[in-house]
Amino acid sequence: MTNESKTPLIRLAKRDAMDPKKVWAIRIGSIVVALILGMIPILMAGKNPFQSYGIMISGALSKPGYIRQTVKKAIPLLGCALAIAPCFKMKFWNIGAEGQITMGAIFASFISINLASHIQSRFIVLVLMMLAGALGGALWAFIPGFFKAKYNTNETLFTLMMNYIAIGIVRWLQGGPWEGRPGTQIIPMFPDNARLPNVFGVYCGWIIVLVLVVLVHIYMNYTKHGYEVAVIGDSLNTARYAGMNVGWVMMRTMLLSGAISGVVGWMLVSGANGTLNSDVAGGVGFTSITVAWLSQLNSFAMIIIASILAIIDKGSATLQTKLSVPASVAEIVSGILLFCMLGCEFFINYKLIFRGKKDKEVQA
Amino acid sequence: MNALVLLFGAAGAYGTALMFGTLGEILTEKSGNMNLGVEGIMYMGGIFGLIAPNLYEQAVGEGNANPFVAILLAIVAAFAVGALAGALFSFITVTLRANQNVTGLAMATFGTGVAKFAGELRRLQIGGYVTLSNDLKFAFDNKFMPDFLKNIPIVGRIIFNQSEFFYMGIILAIAMHLFLTKTKTGLYLRAVGESPVTADAAGINITKYKYIATMVGGGITAIGGMVYTMTTAGCVWIEASLSGTGWLAVALVIFCTWRPLNAIWSSILFGALMIMYLRIIVPFFPTELYKILPYVVTIIVLVITSMRNIKDKQPPASLGVNYFREER
Numbered sequence: 001m002t003n004e005s006k007t008p009l010i011r012l013a014k015r016d017a018m019d020p021k022k023v024w025a026i027r028i029g030s031i032v033v034a035l036i037l038g039m040i041p042i043l044m045a046g047k048n049p050f051q052s053y054g055i056m057i058s059g060a061l062s063k064p065g066y067i068r069q070t071v072k073k074a075i076p077l078l079g080c081a082l083a084i085a086p087c088f089k090m091k092f093w094n095i096g097a098e099g100q101i102t103m104g105a106i107f108a109s110f111i112s113i114n115l116a117s118h119i120q121s122r123f124i125v126l127v128l129m130m131l132a133g134a135l136g137g138a139l140w141a142f143i144p145g146f147f148k149a150k151y152n153t154n155e156t157l158f159t160l161m162m163n164y165i166a167i168g169i170v171r172w173l174q175g176g177p178w179e180g181r182p183g184t185q186i187i188p189m190f191p192d193n194a195r196l197p198n199v200f201g202v203y204c205g206w207i208i209v210l211v212l213v214v215l216v217h218i219y220m221n222y223t224k225h226g227y228e229v230a231v232i233g234d235s236l237n238t239a240r241y242a243g244m245n246v247g248w249v250m251m252r253t254m255l256l257s258g259a260i261s262g263v264v265g266w267m268l269v270s271g272a273n274g275t276l277n278s279d280v281a282g283g284v285g286f287t288s289i290t291v292a293w294l295s296q297l298n299s300f301a302m303i304i305i306a307s308i309l310a311i312i313d314k315g316s317a318t319l320q321t322k323l324s325v326p327a328s329v330a331e332i333v334s335g336i337l338l339f340c341m342l343g344c345e346f347f348i349n350y351k352l353i354f355r356g357k358k359d360k361e362v363q364a
Numbered sequence: 365m366n367a368l369v370l371l372f373g374a375a376g377a378y379g380t381a382l383m384f385g386t387l388g389e390i391l392t393e394k395s396g397n398m399n400l401g402v403e404g405i406m407y408m409g410g411i412f413g414l415i416a417p418n419l420y421e422q423a424v425g426e427g428n429a430n431p432f433v434a435i436l437l438a439i440v441a442a443f444a445v446g447a448l449a450g451a452l453f454s455f456i457t458v459t460l461r462a463n464q465n466v467t468g469l470a471m472a473t474f475g476t477g478v479a480k481f482a483g484e485l486r487r488l489q490i491g492g493y494v495t496l497s498n499d500l501k502f503a504f505d506n507k508f509m510p511d512f513l514k515n516i517p518i519v520g521r522i523i524f525n526q527s528e529f530f531y532m533g534i535i536l537a538i539a540m541h542l543f544l545t546k547t548k549t550g551l552y553l554r555a556v557g558e559s560p561v562t563a564d565a566a567g568i569n570i571t572k573y574k575y576i577a578t579m580v581g582g583g584i585t586a587i588g589g590m591v592y593t594m595t596t597a598g599c600v601w602i603e604a605s606l607s608g609t610g611w612l613a614v615a616l617v618i619f620c621t622w623r624p625l626n627a628i629w630s631s632i633l634f635g636a637l638m639i640m641y642l643r644i645i646v647p648f649f650p651t652e653l654y655k656i657l658p659y660v661v662t663i664i665v666l667v668i669t670s671m672r673n674i675k676d677k678q679p680p681a682s683l684g685v686n687y688f689r690e691e692r
Contacts, residue, residue, distance in 0.1 A: 014690070041481055093465050153670040156400065156465065157615045161659040161666075164608065168656035176650055286473065293466050326484035328477045335404075335474025339452070342462035342470065349461075 011353045023348050027296075030344035031308075031337060038333040045325045052319055059318025060311040068201050072272055074310035075202075076101070076264050076281075078302055079209045080288035082216045083137075083260035085297045086253045088289075089220065090233045094254065096144065096159025097261045098285025099166035100137040102278075104262025105269045106170060107136030109187070109276040112194035112269070113178060122193040129194060130266050137262020138255045140166060145254030149247030163285065170278040178276070189274045196271035203271030210303075212260065217299040219256075229253055261285070287313075290334050294341050309334060371636050371643040373521040376530050377505075377595050379635025381406075383533040384588030385613030386620060386627045387540060392450070392581030393617060394544065395574045396557040397457060398684040400468025403610030404475015405449045405582050406589030409442035410606050411479040411494075413590025414599065415486055416441035418494055431503030434496070435528075438504070438590050446586025449475060450579035457686060458574050464684050472610070483601045494601040504594040529591045533628070536584070540624040553577055557680030560687040570687055588613065612638075615662045618669060621677040637661055 039049035060070045080097050087094035108129040116125050140162055147153035173179075173187070180188035196203045220226040228249050232239045239246050264284070269276050291309055295301030316330035385406055392399045399405075417434035453471055456462045486494045496504070505527050507514075513524040544550040555563040556573045564570055589606060597605055616634060620626035637658040641651055669677065 012690075041478075045485055095469065147667055147670070151667065151670040151673070153666050154618060157611070157618070158663060158666055160611055161615070161663050164659040165656045165663075168652055168659075171655075172650050172652035175652060286469075289466075289469055290473065324488060326481045326488075328480035328484065331473055331477025332481055333477075335470050335477055338466070338470035339456060339474065342467055343456055343460045345462060346460040 009355050011355075012350045013353055015349060015351050018348055026344050026348055027341065030340040031294075034333070034337040034340040037336050037340070038329070041329050041332050042325055045323075047323050047325055052323060052325060055319050055322055056315025057311065059322070060314040064201070066314070070307075070310050070314045071202050071206060073313055074306045075205045075209055076268055076272070076284045077288050077291050077309060078306035079205075079212060079264040079267065080261055080284050081291035081295070081302045081306060082209070082212050082299060083257045083264065084288060085216065085292050085299070085302075086220060086226075086229050087257045088292055089297050090229045090250065090253055092145075092148065092250060092253065093156040094141065094144075094159050094257060095156055095286070095289065096141065096162045097257075097288060098281040098283070099159070099163035100140045100258045100261035101265040101268065101281040101285055102163070102166040102170060103140035104133035104137035104258075104265030105276055105280045106166070106173070106265075107262065108133035108266035109178070109190075109269055112190045113187075116191050116194040119193070125193050126196065126270065129270055130263060133262040133266030134259040135262065137258040137260070137265060139258070141254040141258025141261070142251060145251045148254075149250045163281075167278050167281075170276060170280065173276070174278060187276050190270065194270060195274055196267065203267070205267035205271045208263070208267065212263075213299045213303060216260075220297075220299070225249075225252070287334065290338050294337060367644055369518050369521050371640060372632065373525055374639055374643065375632050375636035376522065376526045377635070378592070378638055379632035380527070380530045380533050381588045381592035381596065381609060382613055382616060382631035382634055383537065383627055384529075384591055385585050385610060386588075386616040386631055387533070387537055387624055388446070388581040388583065388585030388588065389613055389617045390581075390620065390622055390624055390627065391540065391584065392578045393622060393683055394553055394557045394680055395577035395581075396560060396680055396682040396685065396687070397454065397574055397578045398464050398468065399450070399453050399471065399578060399582065400465060400614060401449065401453060401471025401475055401610075402585055402614050403608075404472040404477075404479070405446050405585045406592070406610040406613070407476045407479035407603075407606055408445045408449060408482075409586025409589030410593040410597075411483045411486075411589075411601055412445045413438040413442035413587070414494060414496075414593050414601055415482065417496055417500060418486070421496060421500060422490075426497045427499070429497070429500055431500055434500050435503060438594060439587060442586040442590035443583035446582040446584070447579040448582075449586070450582025451575065453582070454575045454578045458571055461686050461688065464686065476607075480603045483603055487601070496599045501599045504599060527595050529595060533591075533631075537624045537628050544624065554680070557682060560682055564687070564689060585610075585613070612658065612662065615666065618679075619662075619665050621669070622679060634658060634661075 042049040042052045059066060061067055080101065084094055084097050111125070111129045111132045115128065119125050144153070144155050144158035144162060147158060148155040175185045178187045180186050196205060198204065199207060220229070228239070228244050231242065231244065232246055232249055236246065265280065268280050273280065287309060291302055291305045295305045312330050312333055316327045319325045319329065320327040385402055389399065389402050416437040420434055420437050421429045449471060453467060456467045457464045483494060507525050507527060509524040514520045516524065544554060552563065552568050553573055555566070556568060556570055560570050592606055592609060593599065593601060612634060616627065616630055619630050640657065641654040646654065
């Protein structure tokens with residue numbers, strides 16, 4: 001008897017492996033729990049949560065025009081989540097996607113502003129802009145990657161500070177060298193040959209990101225590079241012992257990640273907005289971290305999660321206009337989603353054993 | 365020279381907010397918990413620290429409010445919300461063993477969301493800006509030191525022309541320094557952050573220390589947000605103006621090499637960098653590029669500290685790593 005009272009009420013044991021179906025059931029369950037918890041702020045605003053969720057969904061999906069706007073929001077989220085997935089897999093905390101998008105957008109805009117009028121072919125202009133965007137983003141990501149690899153400089157803060165610098169540069173360009181009419185603080189709209197064409201009413205960036213989904217999936221799962229990234233993420237010492245050049249892999253992965261973010265930046269200026277402004281990334285770099293982590297860095301799951309977050313984002317704007325529930329409810333819900341997803345991994349990796357349960361099993 | 369004195373005099377106000385943010389995060393990180401959610405926690409402190417005296421003033425009627433009670437309420441409200449955030453962070457990372465980096469990022473998103481939501485809701489409730497009466501505004505930014513001290517050349521403007529929170533911050537920094545270096549509990553806390561395996565073997569309750577340090581640290585951090593709203597922002601809630609402060613505080617923790625006393629001067633220095641573009645005009649240099657100066661300096665500091673790699677200026681050895689007794 002004394003022995004039993006000393007056993008803690010709940011004990012933990014590591015699970016060996018769980019049925020993948022059950023794993024995803026737990027994850028989907030945690031999303032449902034998060035959506036239920038997300039009703040709390042709506043209740044506090046004195047509104048009916050079910051009606052509010054209904055308005056959010058209809059505001060995002062009930063008309064073709066709304067769907068187009070939602071897709072437009074999902075494109076950069078998905079693209080950027082694909083960009084940070086390799087970094088996060090490597091446990092390199094790149095939270096500078098915002099700045100990498102902005103830098104890609106600046107480089108792409110440079111082509112549009114300086115070269116577009118000299119080149120006839122829309123295709124060549126767009127390809128040049130894409131390459132410039134990729135270069136800008138890659139450069140902006142390489143700098144922190146280099147210092148992390150060489151001196152183990154804290155990458156979280158480094159990449160974050162690079163965001164503010166990139167945005168500051170756009171503010172300067174907007175009010176200075178690239179300003180349209182003096183005093184407007186606005187860069188003029190790009191010429192037609194620097195704009196991405198629409199397909200089914202949305203700029204064709206959605207095709208590009210879907211291609212990227214497949215490419216990133218192959219890169220992460222079926223290439224030597226992807227394998228190296230996974231090993232470094234799991235154990236730095238194993239990677240070193242296996243003779244991998246860890247520093248180079250980090251720099252290479254950051255170059256790639258930055259390049260994808262830069263391409264997203266190009267799509268935003270060339271497709272979504274038609275010009276460059278300091279709000280070009282508009283928080284996408286941060287929200288996409290949520291997308292990447294909620295989908296467990298799985299490229300195909302990112303399509304679903306990016307759509308869900310785009311629906312919440314678009315829907316919350318409708319909710320604000322219709323029921324005057326502040327649109328920041330979207331941030332709260334995506335925060336709660338992340339918390340629940342992080343927490344639910346515990347129940348996948350460990351099982352709880354309650355005191356006395358084992359005795360019953362023995363009796364049975 | 366005069367411009368520099370004026371600059372640092374004004375920097376004290378913004379620096380005080382940073383000081384609380386940094387001190388809170390130092391305490392948290394000493395336990396080995398790296399809470400990257402400082403931005404969100406300061407945001408929540410910023411709004412709830414304003415709403416509490418705002419509600420109080422509404423309850424007793426304008427003019428009847430006691431400034432002392434209002435300040436106390438602001439501190440308590442901010443601390444409480446920060447401690448709750450710290451508890452949530454600890455629950456997810458310590459009890460549920462999730463990754464600290466991502467949990468911190470989630471906290472940053474969640475906290476800013478909650479703060480903006482609460483601010484907007486309160487604005488709609490009272491149908492105007494969330495703010496306080498002029499009497500209370502004065503009480504919160506009361507530069508109460510006697511004139512003869514303020515008139516001392518140079519030092520007077522920088523050190524004695526500050527609000528009450530500035531001195532609270534300095535006292536807190538000294539107290540935290542003494543706590544960490546001179547008390548047994550402080551030693552235990554450092555042991556938990558440096559080597560949880562050793563601390564566990566010595567019979568220290570790791571979970572308890574991590575929870576309490578993160579909660580108190582979160583509370584102090586949130587007070588930083590409250591100080592910002594109540595002094596620099598003039599007791600008005602403007603949701604965009606606080607943005608970036610929390611992240612700067614996280615960077616300052618590294619700059620201070622995890623020492624509370626360093627937080628005093630370094631936060632004033634960074635406060636100065638943040639407002640330098642307003643005070644010291646450089647001809648022909650675009651303001652927008654001038655504004656990114658603090659971030660460039662932060663990067664340079666990060667790089668230099670990592671390059672020098674000095675033994676006694678390192679983070680707590682287990683920072684950011686969760687402790688599982690079973691995995692020893």
